[in-house]
Amino acid sequence: MLLWAALVGLSFPAVGLMGELPPLSLTALRFAIACAGLYLLARRSPAFLPAPRTLPLYALMGLCLAGFFSAMFWAAHHTTALSMATLHVTVPLLAFLLGRGLRVERPGWRLPAILALGAAGALAIAVAEAWQQGGRLAFGSGEAVFFAGCIATALYPVLSRWGLARGVLPESAAVRTFWSLGLGGVLIGLAGLAVEPVARLATMRPLDLALLVYLGLCSSALTFWLMQRATAALTPGVVTAYGYLVPFVSMLLLFARAPERIGWEWLPGSLAVLAAMALLMRRDAATTSAG
Template identity: 85%
Template structure:
Protein backbone atom coordinates (compact mmCIF):
# COMPACT_ATOMS: atom_id res chain seq x y z
CA UNK A 1 0.00 0.00 0.00
CA UNK A 2 1.44 3.37 -1.04
CA UNK A 3 2.00 6.07 1.57
CA UNK A 4 0.80 9.57 0.69
CA UNK A 5 3.65 12.04 0.20
CA UNK A 6 3.30 15.42 1.90
CA UNK A 7 4.46 18.57 0.08
CA UNK A 8 7.21 19.07 2.67
CA UNK A 9 8.55 15.55 2.10
CA UNK A 10 8.33 16.07 -1.66
CA UNK A 11 10.37 19.28 -1.40
CA UNK A 12 13.03 17.54 0.71
CA UNK A 13 13.19 14.71 -1.80
CA UNK A 14 13.70 17.13 -4.66
CA UNK A 15 16.50 18.85 -2.75
CA UNK A 16 18.22 15.46 -2.64
CA UNK A 17 17.39 15.09 -6.35
CA UNK A 18 19.23 18.34 -7.13
CA UNK A 19 22.30 17.21 -5.16
CA UNK A 20 22.39 13.81 -6.90
CA UNK A 21 22.01 15.34 -10.37
CA UNK A 22 24.69 17.93 -9.61
CA UNK A 23 27.08 15.18 -8.46
CA UNK A 24 26.43 13.12 -11.59
CA UNK A 25 28.19 15.57 -13.92
CA UNK A 26 31.65 15.08 -12.36
CA UNK A 27 31.06 11.31 -12.50
CA UNK A 28 30.25 11.49 -16.21
CA UNK A 29 33.36 13.57 -16.77
CA UNK A 30 35.53 10.79 -15.29
CA UNK A 31 34.30 8.22 -17.81
CA UNK A 32 36.10 7.33 -21.03
CA UNK A 33 34.69 8.57 -24.33
CA UNK A 34 32.02 5.95 -25.06
CA UNK A 35 28.80 5.93 -27.17
CA UNK A 36 26.49 8.22 -25.14
CA UNK A 37 23.10 6.86 -26.25
CA UNK A 38 24.13 3.27 -25.60
CA UNK A 39 25.53 4.29 -22.21
CA UNK A 40 22.23 5.96 -21.35
CA UNK A 41 20.31 2.83 -22.34
CA UNK A 42 22.60 0.77 -20.08
CA UNK A 43 22.10 3.28 -17.25
CA UNK A 44 18.34 2.93 -17.59
CA UNK A 45 18.64 -0.87 -17.67
CA UNK A 46 20.65 -0.80 -14.42
CA UNK A 47 18.07 1.57 -12.92
CA UNK A 48 15.21 -0.75 -13.88
CA UNK A 49 17.09 -3.67 -12.37
CA UNK A 50 17.44 -1.76 -9.11
CA UNK A 51 13.75 -0.81 -9.10
CA UNK A 52 12.48 -4.28 -10.05
CA UNK A 53 12.23 -5.71 -6.53
CA UNK A 54 10.42 -2.65 -5.16
CA UNK A 55 8.16 -2.16 -8.18
CA UNK A 56 7.02 -5.78 -8.54
CA UNK A 57 5.78 -5.82 -4.93
CA UNK A 58 3.61 -2.75 -5.49
CA UNK A 59 -0.04 -2.77 -6.62
CA UNK A 60 -0.52 -2.12 -10.31
CA UNK A 61 2.92 -3.37 -11.34
CA UNK A 62 1.72 -5.08 -14.51
CA UNK A 63 0.07 -2.36 -16.63
CA UNK A 64 -3.03 -3.00 -18.68
CA UNK A 65 -2.72 -2.76 -22.44
CA UNK A 66 -4.58 0.56 -22.32
CA UNK A 67 -1.81 2.03 -20.16
CA UNK A 68 1.05 1.00 -22.44
CA UNK A 69 0.67 3.98 -24.83
CA UNK A 70 1.01 6.41 -21.89
CA UNK A 71 4.15 4.69 -20.62
CA UNK A 72 5.50 4.66 -24.17
CA UNK A 73 4.83 8.40 -24.48
CA UNK A 74 6.57 9.05 -21.16
CA UNK A 75 9.51 6.95 -22.33
CA UNK A 76 9.55 8.90 -25.59
CA UNK A 77 9.89 12.11 -23.56
CA UNK A 78 13.01 10.72 -21.87
CA UNK A 79 14.43 9.40 -25.14
CA UNK A 80 13.70 12.68 -26.88
CA UNK A 81 15.52 14.74 -24.28
CA UNK A 82 18.64 12.58 -24.04
CA UNK A 83 18.79 12.09 -27.80
CA UNK A 84 18.48 15.84 -28.41
CA UNK A 85 21.04 16.62 -25.70
CA UNK A 86 23.68 14.26 -27.06
CA UNK A 87 23.18 15.42 -30.65
CA UNK A 88 23.13 19.10 -29.71
CA UNK A 89 26.31 18.72 -27.67
CA UNK A 90 28.21 18.62 -30.98
CA UNK A 91 26.22 21.40 -32.67
CA UNK A 92 25.54 23.96 -29.93
CA UNK A 93 27.54 25.84 -27.33
CA UNK A 94 27.35 24.90 -23.65
CA UNK A 95 26.12 28.40 -22.79
CA UNK A 96 23.30 28.19 -25.34
CA UNK A 97 22.19 24.81 -23.99
CA UNK A 98 22.35 25.98 -20.37
CA UNK A 99 20.33 29.07 -21.29
CA UNK A 100 17.65 27.06 -23.09
CA UNK A 101 17.39 24.55 -20.23
CA UNK A 102 16.20 27.23 -17.81
CA UNK A 103 12.96 27.35 -19.83
CA UNK A 104 11.97 23.81 -18.73
CA UNK A 105 9.99 24.78 -15.57
CA UNK A 106 8.07 27.49 -17.43
CA UNK A 107 7.41 25.04 -20.28
CA UNK A 108 6.18 22.47 -17.75
CA UNK A 109 3.87 25.07 -16.23
CA UNK A 110 2.40 26.01 -19.62
CA UNK A 111 1.99 22.37 -20.67
CA UNK A 112 0.44 21.66 -17.28
CA UNK A 113 -2.10 24.42 -17.87
CA UNK A 114 -3.03 22.73 -21.14
CA UNK A 115 -3.70 19.41 -19.38
CA UNK A 116 -5.26 21.18 -16.36
CA UNK A 117 -2.76 19.95 -13.80
CA UNK A 118 -1.54 23.49 -13.03
CA UNK A 119 -3.64 26.30 -11.62
CA UNK A 120 -3.80 29.56 -13.58
CA UNK A 121 -2.22 32.50 -11.79
CA UNK A 122 0.77 34.79 -11.74
CA UNK A 123 2.61 33.79 -8.55
CA UNK A 124 4.14 30.50 -9.71
CA UNK A 125 5.20 31.82 -13.14
CA UNK A 126 6.78 34.82 -11.41
CA UNK A 127 8.76 32.58 -9.04
CA UNK A 128 9.78 30.32 -11.94
CA UNK A 129 10.94 33.34 -13.92
CA UNK A 130 12.99 34.51 -10.92
CA UNK A 131 14.62 31.09 -10.64
CA UNK A 132 15.29 31.04 -14.39
CA UNK A 133 16.98 34.44 -14.09
CA UNK A 134 19.21 33.15 -11.30
CA UNK A 135 20.12 29.93 -13.11
CA UNK A 136 20.85 31.96 -16.23
CA UNK A 137 23.13 34.18 -14.16
CA UNK A 138 25.09 31.11 -13.00
CA UNK A 139 25.35 29.83 -16.57
CA UNK A 140 26.61 33.20 -17.81
CA UNK A 141 29.14 33.41 -14.96
CA UNK A 142 30.54 29.99 -15.88
CA UNK A 143 30.58 30.81 -19.61
CA UNK A 144 32.23 34.17 -18.99
CA UNK A 145 34.97 32.38 -17.09
CA UNK A 146 35.43 29.87 -19.93
CA UNK A 147 34.99 32.36 -22.79
CA UNK A 148 31.69 30.94 -24.08
CA UNK A 149 29.19 32.79 -26.26
CA UNK A 150 25.44 32.73 -26.77
CA UNK A 151 23.93 31.85 -30.15
CA UNK A 152 20.88 30.13 -31.67
CA UNK A 153 21.16 27.72 -34.60
CA UNK A 154 20.04 24.24 -35.61
CA UNK A 155 21.72 22.63 -32.61
CA UNK A 156 19.98 24.99 -30.22
CA UNK A 157 16.63 24.42 -31.96
CA UNK A 158 16.98 20.64 -31.54
CA UNK A 159 17.95 21.02 -27.90
CA UNK A 160 14.94 23.27 -27.28
CA UNK A 161 12.70 20.49 -28.60
CA UNK A 162 14.45 18.23 -26.11
CA UNK A 163 13.62 20.73 -23.36
CA UNK A 164 9.95 20.60 -24.37
CA UNK A 165 10.18 16.82 -24.25
CA UNK A 166 11.62 16.67 -20.73
CA UNK A 167 9.12 19.30 -19.51
CA UNK A 168 6.28 17.10 -20.74
CA UNK A 169 7.44 14.07 -18.69
CA UNK A 170 6.24 15.26 -15.23
CA UNK A 171 3.14 16.80 -16.83
CA UNK A 172 2.11 13.41 -18.26
CA UNK A 173 2.91 11.77 -14.91
CA UNK A 174 0.75 14.28 -13.03
CA UNK A 175 -2.06 13.97 -15.57
CA UNK A 176 -1.96 10.18 -15.34
CA UNK A 177 -2.16 10.35 -11.54
CA UNK A 178 -4.89 13.00 -11.50
CA UNK A 179 -7.07 11.01 -13.89
CA UNK A 180 -6.49 7.67 -12.16
CA UNK A 181 -4.66 6.12 -15.11
CA UNK A 182 -1.25 5.69 -13.46
CA UNK A 183 -0.71 3.64 -10.28
CA UNK A 184 0.01 5.32 -6.95
CA UNK A 185 3.43 3.62 -6.64
CA UNK A 186 6.27 5.92 -7.71
CA UNK A 187 8.49 2.85 -8.18
CA UNK A 188 6.09 1.34 -10.72
CA UNK A 189 5.78 4.55 -12.70
CA UNK A 190 9.55 5.04 -12.68
CA UNK A 191 10.23 1.42 -13.69
CA UNK A 192 7.99 1.39 -16.75
CA UNK A 193 8.80 4.90 -17.98
CA UNK A 194 12.55 4.31 -17.65
CA UNK A 195 12.16 0.91 -19.29
CA UNK A 196 10.31 2.39 -22.27
CA UNK A 197 12.79 5.26 -22.55
CA UNK A 198 15.75 2.89 -22.32
CA UNK A 199 14.42 0.70 -25.13
CA UNK A 200 13.85 3.71 -27.41
CA UNK A 201 17.27 5.24 -26.66
CA UNK A 202 18.92 1.85 -27.11
CA UNK A 203 17.31 1.37 -30.54
CA UNK A 204 18.60 4.75 -31.68
CA UNK A 205 22.05 3.87 -30.30
CA UNK A 206 22.06 0.58 -32.23
CA UNK A 207 21.33 2.50 -35.42
CA UNK A 208 23.81 5.38 -35.14
CA UNK A 209 26.60 4.39 -32.72
CA UNK A 210 29.58 2.01 -33.00
CA UNK A 211 28.70 -0.49 -30.29
CA UNK A 212 32.07 -2.20 -30.55
CA UNK A 213 33.59 0.70 -28.63
CA UNK A 214 31.73 -0.50 -25.52
CA UNK A 215 34.14 -3.45 -25.37
CA UNK A 216 36.87 -0.99 -24.39
CA UNK A 217 35.03 -0.05 -21.20
CA UNK A 218 37.35 -0.19 -18.21
CA UNK A 219 36.55 -1.38 -14.69
CA UNK A 220 36.34 2.25 -13.58
CA UNK A 221 33.90 3.04 -16.40
CA UNK A 222 31.74 0.10 -15.35
CA UNK A 223 31.77 1.19 -11.70
CA UNK A 224 30.80 4.74 -12.67
CA UNK A 225 28.06 3.42 -14.95
CA UNK A 226 26.59 1.36 -12.10
CA UNK A 227 26.76 4.41 -9.82
CA UNK A 228 24.99 6.57 -12.41
CA UNK A 229 22.36 3.90 -13.02
CA UNK A 230 21.58 3.48 -9.33
CA UNK A 231 21.78 7.06 -8.07
CA UNK A 232 21.55 9.36 -11.09
CA UNK A 233 18.78 7.41 -12.81
CA UNK A 234 16.87 5.05 -10.50
CA UNK A 235 16.89 7.23 -7.37
CA UNK A 236 16.53 10.61 -9.11
CA UNK A 237 13.62 9.59 -11.33
CA UNK A 238 11.96 7.85 -8.38
CA UNK A 239 12.30 11.06 -6.33
CA UNK A 240 10.78 13.02 -9.22
CA UNK A 241 7.85 10.64 -9.57
CA UNK A 242 7.36 10.66 -5.80
CA UNK A 243 7.28 14.47 -5.74
CA UNK A 244 4.90 14.61 -8.70
CA UNK A 245 2.17 13.10 -6.51
CA UNK A 246 2.29 16.11 -4.15
CA UNK A 247 3.61 19.00 -6.26
CA UNK A 248 2.76 20.44 -9.65
CA UNK A 249 5.04 19.88 -12.70
CA UNK A 250 6.28 23.47 -12.66
CA UNK A 251 7.45 23.20 -9.05
CA UNK A 252 9.05 19.78 -9.58
CA UNK A 253 11.05 20.87 -12.61
CA UNK A 254 12.08 24.13 -10.90
CA UNK A 255 14.55 22.15 -8.79
CA UNK A 256 16.66 21.97 -11.93
CA UNK A 257 17.62 25.57 -11.09
CA UNK A 258 19.60 24.22 -8.13
CA UNK A 259 21.76 21.91 -10.26
CA UNK A 260 24.17 24.66 -11.47
CA UNK A 261 24.27 25.92 -7.87
CA UNK A 262 25.41 22.47 -6.70
CA UNK A 263 27.97 22.40 -9.52
CA UNK A 264 29.22 25.80 -8.35
CA UNK A 265 29.66 24.49 -4.80
CA UNK A 266 31.66 21.53 -6.11
CA UNK A 267 33.81 23.90 -8.14
CA UNK A 268 34.37 26.00 -5.02
CA UNK A 269 35.51 22.94 -3.05
CA UNK A 270 37.86 21.81 -5.82
CA UNK A 271 39.17 25.21 -6.97
CA UNK A 272 38.22 28.06 -4.61
CA UNK A 273 40.24 30.55 -6.66
CA UNK A 274 37.93 30.07 -9.67
CA UNK A 275 34.87 31.38 -7.82
CA UNK A 276 34.40 35.15 -7.99
CA UNK A 277 31.76 37.79 -7.38
CA UNK A 278 30.18 37.04 -10.78
CA UNK A 279 28.59 33.91 -9.25
CA UNK A 280 26.91 35.77 -6.37
CA UNK A 281 23.86 37.41 -8.07
CA UNK A 282 22.73 34.19 -9.74
CA UNK A 283 23.28 32.13 -6.57
CA UNK A 284 21.27 34.48 -4.37
CA UNK A 285 18.47 34.72 -6.94
CA UNK A 286 18.18 30.94 -7.21
CA UNK A 287 18.11 30.53 -3.42
CA UNK A 288 15.41 33.19 -3.04
CA UNK A 289 13.30 31.57 -5.78
CA UNK A 290 13.62 28.10 -4.22
CA UNK A 291 12.71 29.50 -0.80
CA UNK A 292 9.55 31.02 -2.28
CA UNK A 293 8.68 27.72 -3.97
CA UNK A 294 9.02 25.80 -0.72
CA UNK A 295 6.58 28.19 0.97
CA UNK A 296 3.96 27.51 -1.70
CA UNK A 297 2.60 24.33 -0.09
CA UNK A 298 -1.00 24.27 -1.25
CA UNK A 299 -3.41 21.49 -2.24
CA UNK A 300 -2.99 19.65 -5.52
CA UNK A 301 -4.20 21.20 -8.73
CA UNK A 302 -7.60 19.89 -9.95
CA UNK A 303 -7.63 17.00 -12.39
CA UNK A 304 -8.65 17.47 -15.98
Protein backbone atom coordinates in the same frame (compact mmCIF):
# COMPACT_ATOMS: atom_id res chain seq x y z
CA MET B 1 15.08 16.37 -1.63
CA LEU B 2 18.47 17.77 -0.60
CA LEU B 3 19.89 14.34 -1.46
CA TRP B 4 17.95 14.44 -4.76
CA ALA B 5 19.46 17.83 -5.68
CA ALA B 6 22.95 16.59 -4.81
CA LEU B 7 22.57 13.44 -6.92
CA VAL B 8 21.23 15.35 -9.93
CA GLY B 9 23.95 18.00 -9.65
CA LEU B 10 26.69 15.35 -9.38
CA SER B 11 25.41 13.50 -12.44
CA PHE B 12 26.52 16.25 -14.85
CA PRO B 13 30.24 16.10 -13.90
CA ALA B 14 30.02 12.28 -13.76
CA VAL B 15 28.82 12.10 -17.37
CA GLY B 16 31.65 14.43 -18.39
CA LEU B 17 34.20 11.91 -17.06
CA MET B 18 32.98 9.18 -19.41
CA GLY B 19 34.52 8.48 -22.78
CA GLU B 20 32.75 9.40 -26.03
CA LEU B 21 30.59 6.30 -26.40
CA PRO B 22 27.32 5.85 -28.39
CA PRO B 23 24.79 7.99 -26.43
CA LEU B 24 21.64 6.05 -27.39
CA SER B 25 23.16 2.69 -26.44
CA LEU B 26 24.54 4.15 -23.21
CA THR B 27 21.09 5.47 -22.32
CA ALA B 28 19.53 2.04 -22.96
CA LEU B 29 22.11 0.40 -20.66
CA ARG B 30 21.54 3.09 -18.03
CA PHE B 31 17.79 2.45 -18.09
CA ALA B 32 18.34 -1.32 -17.86
CA ILE B 33 20.46 -0.82 -14.73
CA ALA B 34 17.84 1.53 -13.25
CA CYS B 35 15.04 -1.00 -13.91
CA ALA B 36 17.09 -3.75 -12.25
CA GLY B 37 17.37 -1.55 -9.17
CA LEU B 38 13.64 -0.73 -9.17
CA TYR B 39 12.29 -4.22 -9.94
CA LEU B 40 11.86 -5.54 -6.40
CA LEU B 41 10.21 -2.31 -5.25
CA ALA B 42 7.83 -2.17 -8.23
CA ARG B 43 7.07 -5.91 -8.20
CA ARG B 44 5.44 -5.63 -4.77
CA SER B 45 2.61 -3.50 -6.15
CA PRO B 46 -0.64 -5.25 -7.16
CA ALA B 47 -0.69 -3.00 -10.25
CA PHE B 48 2.76 -4.11 -11.43
CA LEU B 49 1.61 -5.62 -14.74
CA PRO B 50 0.48 -2.77 -17.04
CA ALA B 51 -2.86 -2.71 -18.80
CA PRO B 52 -2.61 -2.65 -22.61
CA ARG B 53 -4.03 0.88 -22.76
CA THR B 54 -1.17 2.20 -20.61
CA LEU B 55 1.63 0.92 -22.86
CA PRO B 56 1.57 3.80 -25.42
CA LEU B 57 1.67 6.37 -22.61
CA TYR B 58 4.50 4.52 -20.84
CA ALA B 59 6.40 4.38 -24.15
CA LEU B 60 5.95 8.12 -24.72
CA MET B 61 7.05 8.89 -21.16
CA GLY B 62 10.06 6.63 -21.61
CA LEU B 63 11.02 8.37 -24.84
CA CYS B 64 10.92 11.71 -23.00
CA LEU B 65 13.42 10.39 -20.45
CA ALA B 66 15.50 8.67 -23.12
CA GLY B 67 15.65 11.89 -25.14
CA PHE B 68 16.92 13.80 -22.13
CA PHE B 69 19.60 11.31 -21.09
CA SER B 70 20.77 10.73 -24.67
CA ALA B 71 21.13 14.50 -25.08
CA MET B 72 23.00 14.59 -21.76
CA PHE B 73 25.53 11.93 -22.83
CA TRP B 74 26.15 13.69 -26.17
CA ALA B 75 26.27 17.23 -24.79
CA ALA B 76 28.70 16.23 -22.02
CA HIS B 77 31.51 16.33 -24.63
CA HIS B 78 30.35 19.55 -26.29
CA THR B 79 29.62 21.83 -23.31
CA THR B 80 30.45 22.19 -19.61
CA ALA B 81 28.83 20.49 -16.61
CA LEU B 82 27.86 23.89 -15.19
CA SER B 83 26.17 24.91 -18.45
CA MET B 84 24.12 21.68 -18.41
CA ALA B 85 23.18 22.12 -14.77
CA THR B 86 22.19 25.73 -15.47
CA LEU B 87 20.02 24.83 -18.48
CA HIS B 88 18.41 22.07 -16.38
CA VAL B 89 16.99 24.73 -14.03
CA THR B 90 14.66 25.87 -16.84
CA VAL B 91 12.79 22.53 -16.54
CA PRO B 92 10.22 23.74 -13.92
CA LEU B 93 9.17 26.69 -16.12
CA LEU B 94 9.05 24.49 -19.21
CA ALA B 95 6.96 21.93 -17.33
CA PHE B 96 4.50 24.63 -16.26
CA LEU B 97 4.08 25.89 -19.83
CA LEU B 98 3.62 22.36 -21.19
CA GLY B 99 1.22 21.60 -18.34
CA ARG B 100 -0.89 24.59 -19.25
CA GLY B 101 -1.04 23.25 -22.80
CA LEU B 102 -2.39 19.89 -21.56
CA ARG B 103 -4.54 21.61 -18.90
CA VAL B 104 -2.93 19.94 -15.91
CA GLU B 105 -1.69 23.25 -14.43
CA ARG B 106 -3.94 25.94 -12.99
CA PRO B 107 -3.91 29.35 -14.70
CA GLY B 108 -2.29 32.26 -12.87
CA TRP B 109 0.67 34.59 -12.98
CA ARG B 110 2.43 34.10 -9.63
CA LEU B 111 3.90 30.64 -10.23
CA PRO B 112 5.24 31.33 -13.76
CA ALA B 113 6.68 34.63 -12.53
CA ILE B 114 8.55 32.85 -9.71
CA LEU B 115 9.77 30.13 -12.05
CA ALA B 116 10.89 32.78 -14.56
CA LEU B 117 12.89 34.45 -11.78
CA GLY B 118 14.66 31.16 -11.09
CA ALA B 119 15.35 30.66 -14.80
CA ALA B 120 16.75 34.21 -15.03
CA GLY B 121 19.02 33.46 -12.09
CA ALA B 122 20.26 30.32 -13.82
CA LEU B 123 21.00 32.35 -16.95
CA ALA B 124 22.95 34.84 -14.84
CA ILE B 125 25.04 31.96 -13.48
CA ALA B 126 25.81 30.92 -17.07
CA VAL B 127 26.78 34.53 -17.88
CA ALA B 128 29.12 34.52 -14.86
CA GLU B 129 30.83 31.39 -16.14
CA ALA B 130 31.15 32.88 -19.63
CA TRP B 131 32.54 36.12 -18.17
CA GLN B 132 35.38 34.19 -16.53
CA GLN B 133 36.06 32.29 -19.75
CA GLY B 134 36.38 35.39 -21.94
CA GLY B 135 33.32 37.58 -21.46
CA ARG B 136 31.11 36.00 -24.12
CA LEU B 137 28.05 33.81 -23.47
CA ALA B 138 28.14 30.95 -25.95
CA PHE B 139 25.13 28.90 -26.95
CA GLY B 140 26.47 26.29 -29.29
CA SER B 141 25.36 22.89 -30.50
CA GLY B 142 26.01 21.25 -27.13
CA GLU B 143 23.76 23.70 -25.31
CA ALA B 144 21.08 23.48 -28.02
CA VAL B 145 20.94 19.67 -27.92
CA PHE B 146 20.81 19.62 -24.13
CA PHE B 147 18.06 22.26 -24.06
CA ALA B 148 16.00 20.04 -26.39
CA GLY B 149 16.56 17.27 -23.85
CA CYS B 150 15.33 19.59 -21.09
CA ILE B 151 12.09 20.11 -23.02
CA ALA B 152 11.69 16.33 -23.24
CA THR B 153 12.26 15.76 -19.52
CA ALA B 154 9.86 18.63 -18.66
CA LEU B 155 7.15 16.79 -20.59
CA TYR B 156 7.61 13.61 -18.51
CA PRO B 157 5.86 14.78 -15.29
CA VAL B 158 3.18 16.51 -17.38
CA LEU B 159 2.32 13.24 -19.11
CA SER B 160 2.41 11.43 -15.78
CA ARG B 161 0.02 13.91 -14.18
CA TRP B 162 -2.23 13.74 -17.24
CA GLY B 163 -2.34 9.95 -17.02
CA LEU B 164 -3.06 9.99 -13.28
CA ALA B 165 -5.83 12.57 -13.66
CA ARG B 166 -7.57 10.36 -16.20
CA GLY B 167 -7.09 7.11 -14.31
CA VAL B 168 -4.82 5.62 -16.97
CA LEU B 169 -1.71 5.21 -14.77
CA PRO B 170 -1.49 3.36 -11.41
CA GLU B 171 -0.92 5.09 -8.09
CA SER B 172 2.41 3.32 -7.46
CA ALA B 173 5.30 5.66 -8.27
CA ALA B 174 7.73 2.72 -8.51
CA VAL B 175 5.54 0.99 -11.11
CA ARG B 176 5.21 4.15 -13.21
CA THR B 177 8.96 4.75 -13.09
CA PHE B 178 9.83 1.10 -13.83
CA TRP B 179 7.67 0.74 -16.94
CA SER B 180 8.44 4.17 -18.38
CA LEU B 181 12.18 3.55 -18.00
CA GLY B 182 11.83 -0.01 -19.30
CA LEU B 183 9.87 0.79 -22.46
CA GLY B 184 11.93 3.91 -23.10
CA GLY B 185 15.12 1.86 -22.78
CA VAL B 186 13.88 -0.75 -25.27
CA LEU B 187 12.88 1.86 -27.85
CA ILE B 188 16.06 3.91 -27.52
CA GLY B 189 18.14 0.71 -27.58
CA LEU B 190 16.55 -0.34 -30.89
CA ALA B 191 17.28 3.12 -32.29
CA GLY B 192 20.89 2.78 -31.13
CA LEU B 193 21.25 -0.56 -32.89
CA ALA B 194 19.98 1.02 -36.09
CA VAL B 195 22.04 4.23 -36.22
CA GLU B 196 25.04 3.88 -33.89
CA PRO B 197 28.33 1.96 -34.01
CA VAL B 198 27.37 -0.27 -31.09
CA ALA B 199 30.71 -2.09 -31.35
CA ARG B 200 32.31 0.98 -29.75
CA LEU B 201 30.80 -0.12 -26.44
CA ALA B 202 33.55 -2.76 -26.36
CA THR B 203 36.03 0.09 -25.80
CA MET B 204 34.33 1.00 -22.51
CA ARG B 205 36.86 1.48 -19.72
CA PRO B 206 36.35 0.18 -16.16
CA LEU B 207 35.77 3.81 -15.12
CA ASP B 208 33.06 4.18 -17.77
CA LEU B 209 31.32 1.03 -16.51
CA ALA B 210 31.50 2.16 -12.88
CA LEU B 211 30.09 5.59 -13.78
CA LEU B 212 27.33 3.97 -15.85
CA VAL B 213 26.28 1.79 -12.89
CA TYR B 214 26.33 4.86 -10.64
CA LEU B 215 24.24 6.88 -13.09
CA GLY B 216 21.74 4.06 -13.56
CA LEU B 217 21.22 3.33 -9.87
CA CYS B 218 21.71 6.75 -8.28
CA SER B 219 20.99 9.33 -10.97
CA SER B 220 18.07 7.50 -12.59
CA ALA B 221 16.43 4.93 -10.29
CA LEU B 222 17.14 6.63 -6.94
CA THR B 223 16.44 10.21 -8.02
CA PHE B 224 13.08 9.34 -9.57
CA TRP B 225 12.15 7.26 -6.53
CA LEU B 226 13.16 10.08 -4.16
CA MET B 227 11.12 12.62 -6.10
CA GLN B 228 8.03 10.42 -6.21
CA ARG B 229 8.39 9.60 -2.51
CA ALA B 230 8.79 13.28 -1.63
CA THR B 231 5.56 14.21 -3.38
CA ALA B 232 3.71 12.08 -0.81
CA ALA B 233 5.16 14.11 2.06
CA LEU B 234 5.79 17.54 0.52
CA THR B 235 3.59 19.70 -1.65
CA PRO B 236 4.55 20.14 -5.33
CA GLY B 237 5.78 23.72 -4.85
CA VAL B 238 8.40 22.66 -2.32
CA VAL B 239 9.50 19.70 -4.43
CA THR B 240 9.88 21.93 -7.50
CA ALA B 241 11.89 24.47 -5.51
CA TYR B 242 14.66 21.99 -4.77
CA GLY B 243 15.42 21.82 -8.48
CA TYR B 244 16.92 25.28 -8.17
CA LEU B 245 19.67 23.84 -5.97
CA VAL B 246 21.07 21.72 -8.81
CA PRO B 247 23.45 24.33 -10.31
CA PHE B 248 24.82 25.11 -6.85
CA VAL B 249 26.13 21.55 -6.61
CA SER B 250 28.06 22.03 -9.87
CA MET B 251 29.21 25.45 -8.69
CA LEU B 252 30.53 23.98 -5.44
CA LEU B 253 32.46 21.33 -7.38
CA LEU B 254 33.85 24.06 -9.64
CA PHE B 255 34.93 26.18 -6.69
CA ALA B 256 36.47 23.14 -4.96
CA ARG B 257 38.68 22.55 -8.01
CA ALA B 258 39.43 26.24 -8.66
CA PRO B 259 38.67 28.45 -5.60
CA GLU B 260 40.27 31.44 -7.30
CA ARG B 261 37.25 31.61 -9.63
CA ILE B 262 34.90 32.72 -6.83
CA GLY B 263 33.92 36.34 -7.49
CA TRP B 264 31.12 38.90 -7.35
CA GLU B 265 29.85 37.92 -10.80
CA TRP B 266 28.31 34.75 -9.32
CA LEU B 267 26.26 36.75 -6.79
CA PRO B 268 23.30 38.12 -8.88
CA GLY B 269 22.32 34.76 -10.34
CA SER B 270 22.77 32.98 -7.03
CA LEU B 271 20.57 35.51 -5.21
CA ALA B 272 17.88 35.27 -7.91
CA VAL B 273 17.78 31.47 -7.67
CA LEU B 274 17.64 31.58 -3.85
CA ALA B 275 14.89 34.21 -3.97
CA ALA B 276 12.85 32.08 -6.38
CA MET B 277 13.23 29.05 -4.11
CA ALA B 278 12.18 31.06 -1.04
CA LEU B 279 9.14 32.48 -2.86
CA LEU B 280 8.09 29.02 -4.00
CA MET B 281 8.29 27.69 -0.44
CA ARG B 282 6.35 30.70 0.87
CA ARG B 283 3.68 30.25 -1.80
CA ASP B 284 3.39 26.56 -1.00
CA ALA B 285 3.12 27.24 2.73
CA ALA B 286 0.35 29.80 2.11
CA THR B 287 -1.50 27.34 -0.11
CA THR B 288 -1.24 24.62 2.55
CA SER B 289 -2.52 26.99 5.27
CA ALA B 290 -5.44 28.05 3.11
CA GLY B 291 -6.27 24.43 2.42
